[in-house]
Amino acid sequence: MLALLAALGGGVLIANQVYFRYYHDVITTATLMLAGQVYGVRESILAIWQSIDLLFFLPVLVFLGMGLAGRAHLNWTFSRKLRVTLVMAGSGATMFLSGYLPTVQGWNNDVNWSGNYPFVQKIGLFAFHIFDFQRLTAHKSGDFKQDPESIQKIVQVFEKRTLHPNALTGIGEGMNLITLQLESFESFPVGMTIDGQEITPNLNRIAKESLYFPNVFYQTARGNTSDAEFMLLNSILPLRDASINWLFPENDFSSLPLRLERKGYTSLAFHAYNKIYWNRVFMYPSLGFKHFYNQDDFVGDDLVNLGLSDTSFYEQSMNILKKTQEPFFAHMVSLTSHLPFYIPNEYRELSLKDTISTELQDYLHSVHYADKAVGVLLRALKDQGLDKRTAVVIYGDHEGISLKHYKEVLALKGQAREAADEWGRSALQTIPLIIHVPGMPVRGTFERVAGQIDIMPTLVNIMGVHDQGLMLGQDLMQTPRGPSPLTGRYPLGSFVDENMIFLASPDGVLESGTLFNRKTGEKLDTRRAEAKLQEVLRMYEVSQQVIKYNLINRLQEHVFVNREIGSSAKVAPKGS
Numbered sequence: 096m097l098a099l100l101a102a103l104g105g106g107v108l109i110a111n112q113v114y115f116r117y118y119h120d121v122i123t124t125a126t127l128m129l130a131g132q133v134y135g136v137r138e139s140i141l142a143i144w145q146s147i148d149l150l151f152f153l154p155v156l157v158f159l160g161m162g163l164a165g166r167a168h169l170n171w172t173f174s175r176k177l178r179v180t181l182v183m184a185g186s187g188a189t190m191f192l193s194g195y196l197p198t199v200q201g202w203n204n205d206v207n208w209s210g211n212y213p214f215v216q217k218i219g220l221f222a223f224h225i226f227d228f229q230r231l232t233a234h235k236s237g238d239f240k241q242d243p244e245s246i247q248k249i250v251q252v253f254e255k256r257t258l259h260p261n262a263l264t265g266i267g268e269g270m271n272l273i274t275l276q277l278e279s280f281e282s283f284p285v286g287m288t289i290d291g292q293e294i295t296p297n298l299n300r301i302a303k304e305s306l307y308f309p310n311v312f313y314q315t316a317r318g319n320t321s322d323a324e325f326m327l328l329n330s331i332l333p334l335r336d337a338s339i340n341w342l343f344p345e346n347d348f349s350s351l352p353l354r355l356e357r358k359g360y361t362s363l364a365f366h367a368y369n370k371i372y373w374n375r376v377f378m379y380p381s382l383g384f385k386h387f388y389n390q391d392d393f394v395g396d397d398l399v400n401l402g403l404s405d406t407s408f409y410e411q412s413m414n415i416l417k418k419t420q421e422p423f424f425a426h427m428v429s430l431t432s433h434l435p436f437y438i439p440n441e442y443r444e445l446s447l448k449d450t451i452s453t454e455l456q457d458y459l460h461s462v463h464y465a466d467k468a469v470g471v472l473l474r475a476l477k478d479q480g481l482d483k484r485t486a487v488v489i490y491g492d493h494e495g496i497s498l499k500h501y502k503e504v505l506a507l508k509g510q511a512r513e514a515a516d517e518w519g520r521s522a523l524q525t526i527p528l529i530i531h532v533p534g535m536p537v538r539g540t541f542e543r544v545a546g547q548i549d550i551m552p553t554l555v556n557i558m559g560v561h562d563q564g565l566m567l568g569q570d571l572m573q574t575p576r577g578p579s580p581l582t583g584r585y586p587l588g589s590f591v592d593e594n595m596i597f598l599a600s601p602d603g604v605l606e607s608g609t610l611f612n613r614k615t616g617e618k619l620d621t622r623r624a625e626a627k628l629q630e631v632l633r634m635y636e637v638s639q640q641v642i643k644y645n646l647i648n649r650l651q652e653h654v655f656v657n658r659e660i661g662s663s664a665k666v667a668p669k670g671s
Contacts, residue, residue: 340377
């Protein structure tokens, strides 16, 4: 029994250690429950895991030895057995704590951006996991007071995000729609050149012919890639401490596929990986996808990194789409640029100096390959004659490398930092967003700040979906803009807007947080963030209530669906 408990404890410690190395946070019970997905990303975990982590299992050997010794000396007196048991148990506990305490203390020396770690400091790691388990079960228990007054308060939050007509209203109506989610793809490589080499030549090219938004902050949390999909398709913030796909796949949704279905669209999802990963096989039908093309539907003719290469994935996906009745909505999720960013030498086309760290080099090769594959997709669209009647949206899902290597990334951008810099690091946490619509009247780079929940309102407007439904995001062309909540990697209440980045304190006290000028990094009086902090907290609260208590249908019954979007208006690009 002691050996079993020691094995369980050692496993939890290793999980926390590996998780903290990448996410700078303590692993949650909900994430531990996804252990079945570990094999699918084993290469990523092995890239972070260290052999010294096995020392956490040493107490197991001690307790096993104690058991064997007890069986070998059945004739010992009770007092002698007790003494040996106490000595060996004490040795095992000492070994366990000698690993546990330095590990948790070591985390204290790193930058933490989550609300979990302070609890560990106060109550201990295992006490935290007990508390977190109770917090997780609360997601499935309890109730929400669904009286008209409570519902109206939630509706009012959504009503503040009402869309207004602009130059993009309805320009994609009746066209096909492809959304392409790029794995671990950040903004900083787009437009970057190193020794005259473009890192993303294909994205650079299409960005010039499209709307390009380089300052979209990712808002993913524990659901990582699946959270990015959820926000694209629902415009609601994800759960902070659990995966929606695993806990609430049976919920009602007011998703983009369901809205497009009412306009005669067929919605298809493409991801050349295990269909059970992130529970997509059950979540996608709830979101309105009529078919999910997964690993079982693709030929594994070119395997790179974790699975089918992006190039082959796009080629095979386009072969399916050319036989699909139009109009269609195709949601594609790429894979090759996933951690550990392994790209075979024959696919490495960049010449990078040794002064760049190995891991950052791997990442740059990875995104360069992903960009080349995007070029294959765009050419296939043209070859099949779909390019003139298909809107294409390309965006990143979450962070790739800059959380860990932010100083080196800033140096590549010509913004070198000597000391730890919360502002410099947080300002990098953006993903690229490119929206291309054939014949669009507006194109260019828009520097405005946004979040991933803002993508869907923009697409709803472009595609002429007059049923606005329930969305917390804002159309990206809309000004003035409200604050964009920063989720997962930041303490609750953190946000960014055009002028400020507010990093909340885990204790929730306004004055304990840090407020920066977004462009200069100058520290500002945190009292300037108070009003927007309350707005962001309300957005969080509403998102959690809608998801946990499955309120979508109840809210839709209340009042404000089927609002018409009026005529278009002119919008000026570049920094507006």
